Amino acid sequence: xxxxxxxxxxxxxxxxxxxxxxxxxxxxxxxxxxxxxxxxxxxxxxxxxxxxxxxxxxxxxxxxxxxxxxxxxxxxxxxxxxxxxxxxxxxxxxxxxxxxxxxxxxxxxxxxxxxxxxxxxxxxxxxxxxxxxxxxxxxxxxxxxxxxxxxxxxxxxxxxxxxxxxxxxxxxxxxxxxxxxxxxxxx
Numbered sequence: 194x195x196x197x198x199x200x201x202x203x204x205x206x207x208x209x210x211x212x213x214x215x216x217x218x219x220x221x222x223x224x225x226x227x228x229x230x231x232x233x234x235x236x237x238x239x240x241x242x243x244x245x246x247x248x249x250x251x252x253x254x255x256x257x258x259x260x261x262x263x264x265x266x267x268x269x270x271x272x273x274x275x276x277x278x279x280x281x282x283x284x285x286x287x288x289x290x291x292x293x294x295x296x297x298x299x300x301x302x303x304x305x306x307x308x309x310x311x312x313x314x315x316x317x318x319x320x321x322x323x324x325x326x327x328x329x330x331x332x333x334x335x336x337x338x339x340x341x342x343x344x345x346x347x348x349x350x351x352x353x354x355x356x357x358x359x360x361x362x363x364x365x366x367x368x369x370x371x372x373x374x375x376x377x378x379x380x
Contacts, residue, residue: 235306242299249292253285260285280346283339290336297332301325323375330368337361 260281268274301319304311319325341361348354 232306235302239299239303239307242295242302246292246295246299249288249295253288253292256285256288257282280343283343283346287336287339287343290332290339294329294332294336297328298325301328327372327375330372334365334368337365 260278264274264278264281268277297317300311300313300317302325304313304319305322305325317328319328338361341358344354344357
């Protein structure tokens with residue numbers, strides 16, 4: 194009977210040791226590596242954003258030439274043509290800013306999830322999601338400003354521009370306050 198107890202105790206000890214070895218092996222082995230490598234799925238989003246950014250930028254580039262051709266053919270070299278050209282170019286700036294936003298988000302996600310050592314200028318370096326959001330908010334604010342400028346150039350009078358400008362101002366204020374409060378939490 195004592196031998197049976199010792200055998201059961203030894204078997205139980207072996208089971209405990211095997212469980213501990215499994216847990217330790219898992220924490221240092223396959224499962225953590227597998228979970229850690231799932232961050233590479235962000236590469237799918239990065240690739241999509243890069244494709245979207247390049248497409249937007251190339252499309253905008255082609256529109257520059259089409260716009261010049263269209264304005265010169267319609268207005269010749271008149272002041273009305275210059276005004277039309279400036280409005281079109283401001284709107285194209287909006288398109289280029291969208292492409293830039295897509296590119297910045299792609300780089301930021303890549304830097305956060307795949308490789309923090311990619312060579313980017315210091316102002317584009319991202320340490321965490323708050324950094325990426327802050328950069329994105331900055332570009333969005335410029336984008337909103339450009340949208341307002343386009344509205345002002347196309348404005349034909351009336352009070353609607355005041356409401357539109359006020360709405361944009363409130364959005365910019367909210368984004369700025371949010372960014373500021375986030376930066377206070379870091380410190």
